[in-house]
Amino acid sequence: MKRFLLSLSVMFAAAIAKTQPLILEGLAGDHYLFYQHLIAKNFSAESAFGVMHIANVSSFYTSNKNKEAKAPEVMNQAYLTAKLNKSLTLLTGIFYSNATGIRVAAGLQYAVPFKNGLWVTVPRVDIMNGGSAELMSVLELQPAIKEHTKLYFRIQAMSNVGPYHHNRSYQRVRLGITIKGTQVGVGMNLDEYGRQTKVHVNTGIFLRRDIS
Template identity: 30%
Template sequence: MIKISLALLLLSVAAYAQTGNVELMPGNRYFHQMHSVEFPLNASRKFSWQQLGTIIKYYDKGSGKNLPKDELMNQSYLVYNLSEKVALKSGLFYTNVGGYHPSVALQFKWKLKKGILLLSPRANLSRVQAYELFSLVEYKIGADKKMPVVVRYQGMSSVGLKGHNRSYQAFRIGMQVKKNQLGAGITLDEFGKDKRVYSNFGLYFRRVW
């Protein structure tokens, strides 16, 4: 986990053509690492490659089938940019619980004057049906200052034929210095049909490029 995080940080320095971020948050219940990387495949930037990932490592998993387990999620997509705001994505979705599934998604992205709004519906193209909606809102207070305050919400909800699968809502607030962010965060995780809720809060570090 640490090696993956360090490799992403080094990659962000070496690969100027890429866009992306990596976030580390040691919380009260688990260590959380998220990253997103995208780089163009041609000069027109019509086609690009996108890779998204999450690692959740619990300090004390305890016992019992209803308790949350360590998580590994990875999504890899070939992206066709229909416009600056709309993109079509096709690739593979992986979790350590469900394995690999072919996946297709749309991405809607709006660049605001002081932030960004992104929505991305996704669906499995396999017998194990799952439908997901990812959303992200980021706003910078004092965006023209050297150290703006960054407020961000990131959420995901996944449902299947039997109802709710997995959801989370992540809230972050911090200061940004150049390409680095440091602040406080809380993540609310929901599991299963009865939507059992667990919280994880702590300090986070985020590198953007």
């Protein structure tokens, strides 16, 4: 079942690969395989409206001796987007995870590109009773080393809380190089679940491709 869920997301991303821009990433870690993709596209070059899809799958190894190893963790977000100005984009749509089920959600993306980098922060809320509030931020740096080669560094952090307690947080760190739109290097995922915010660490090798 774990392999099926991971394969399903990979096949879905491959089937829509012509929908650009598309960012794909995989991490082969010591505790689980991690896959994610991001698709963001306006309806037309002149339109302020568009669509966004984000998917994450963590597939834990069955041979993992860690007694806290879990079933696959699946997260999908699908939004209609409305660009408010150069930096702000409104998101409205559906959030799904195997822990929460389907939730109607809304968020606001604030993106600031700068020389050799990008900063994005996204506050998001579930629009329903007993929902949750979330804040996700990404800092990405790509200073040039030589022609067609850049240093690649990214840190991504998210924290989600419900009405009464912490639900889920993570911190994802990547360090490697970029060669013609492809990043490869070492990565670390730090995960926290529920009321007990014990940190679970997954380290390994990542491969990322930005198709734009």
